[in-house]
Amino acid sequence: MKVQFWGVRGSLPSSLDTYGWVGHFEKLMKQFFDSGFNSKSDINEFIKQNPPAAIGGFGAATTCVQVSDGPHTLIVDGGSGLKHLSDQLEKLGRISLHNEFHILMTHFHFDHILGLPFFAPHFIKGKKIHYYSVQPETEQIVRNLFKKPIFPVGFESLSADIQFHTLQPYKKTAINGFEVTAYKMDHPDPSYGFRIEKNNKVYAHAVDHEALRLTREQLGADAGLFEKADLLYFDAQYEEADMALKKGWGHGTCDRGFQVAATFGVQQILFAHHDPAFSIEDSWNHKKKAEASFQQHFSKNKLKWDFAFEGLIVEVKPRSNNH
Numbered sequence: 001m002k003v004q005f006w007g008v009r010g011s012l013p014s015s016l017d018t019y020g021w022v023g024h025f026e027k028l029m030k031q032f033f034d035s036g037f038n039s040k041s042d043i044n045e046f047i048k049q050n051p052p053a054a055i056g057g058f059g060a061a062t063t064c065v066q067v068s069d070g071p072h073t074l075i076v077d078g079g080s081g082l083k084h085l086s087d088q089l090e091k092l093g094r095i096s097l098h099n100e101f102h103i104l105m106t107h108f109h110f111d112h113i114l115g116l117p118f119f120a121p122h123f124i125k126g127k128k129i130h131y132y133s134v135q136p137e138t139e140q141i142v143r144n145l146f147k148k149p150i151f152p153v154g155f156e157s158l159s160a161d162i163q164f165h166t167l168q169p170y171k172k173t174a175i176n177g178f179e180v181t182a183y184k185m186d187h188p189d190p191s192y193g194f195r196i197e198k199n200n201k202v203y204a205h206a207v208d209h210e211a212l213r214l215t216r217e218q219l220g221a222d223a224g225l226f227e228k229a230d231l232l233y234f235d236a237q238y239e240e241a242d243m244a245l246k247k248g249w250g251h252g253t254c255d256r257g258f259q260v261a262a263t264f265g266v267q268q269i270l271f272a273h274h275d276p277a278f279s280i281e282d283s284w285n286h287k288k289k290a291e292a293s294f295q296q297h298f299s300k301n302k303l304k305w306d307f308a309f310e311g312l313i314v315e316v317k318p319r320s321n322n323h
């Protein structure tokens with residue numbers, strides 16, 4: 001199972017402005033020479049020595065995740081990252097290889113729907129697009145996205161065959177070769193997380209989620225999302241110190257993710273829904289604080305963790321038996 005992250009920013013697409021990038025490049029160039037490099041031929045080595053997100057940042061696009069296993073693919077959410085996925089399908093000529101597309105919707109906040117009208121298969125005859133969600137109002141919401149004056153092409157004019165499917169929470173459903181189960185998140189309006197399983201591999205998608213409930217008892221039926229997940233994608237938009245002010249806003253923290261991972265035997269966790277107000281440096285500071293907290297409180301857990309960045313691809317491996 002392969003998981004590709006097309007958009008990992010929260011709430012609003014957000015990038016440095018031009019002068020912000022100029023400042024970032026200036027810093028990188030200084031770092032290049034400070035590291036003892038001095039010629040063009042050293043550039044590749046410099047890039048290799050640094051994490052991709054230290055050079056390119058964590059990304060600007062909002063939530064869109066692709067879960068694949070061989071030719072089978074599911075898309076989770078239609079944030080602005082979906083446009084990148086669509087562009088890549090077109091560029092590689094892959095749109096012609098797929099006749100059906102399967103999109104799981106967590107909820108309908110702007111950052112999770114704004115890429116949907118830019119997903120090219122909507123406009124191609126012979127394509128079938130399946131939308132899946134717990135919320136029965138998905139059809140109405142998607143119809144309203146393809147509507148003048150907010151979008152020039154009306155839903156009725158779309159060439160693809162578009163189908164809407166309502167999921168029952170906590171009920172495993174077979175979708176395009178995967179088993180998908182929806183769980184309720186701590187988020188307004190509401191939002192659902194998805195446990196996606198195939199061949200004993202488990203991807204758990206938990207953005208947007210404030211993680212107000214952390215223990216098995218508090219989570220009740222929703223604990224099922226996290227149980228022994230091989231890869232957990234977790235909302236850490238905020239820092240614990242900000243939570244007094246941001247309580248009820250629907251987003252979590254790294255500490256809450258570490259705690260959930262420890263309680264439920266998670267193998268690997270990736271933090272995301274990065275704050276749109278954060279510069280590259282802010283996100284790295286956020287990560288440094290998470291590292292300190294992990295070392296102090298959670299390091300006895302054998303947990304692999306990192307911050308997700310746009311373009312990241314993770315191969316989900318089944319856990320070894322001695323785990």
Ligand SMILES: [Zn+2]
Nearest residue numbers: 010011111208
């Ligand atoms: Zn969101």
Ligand SMILES: [Zn+2]
Nearest residue numbers: 107109191208
């Ligand atoms: Zn949301």
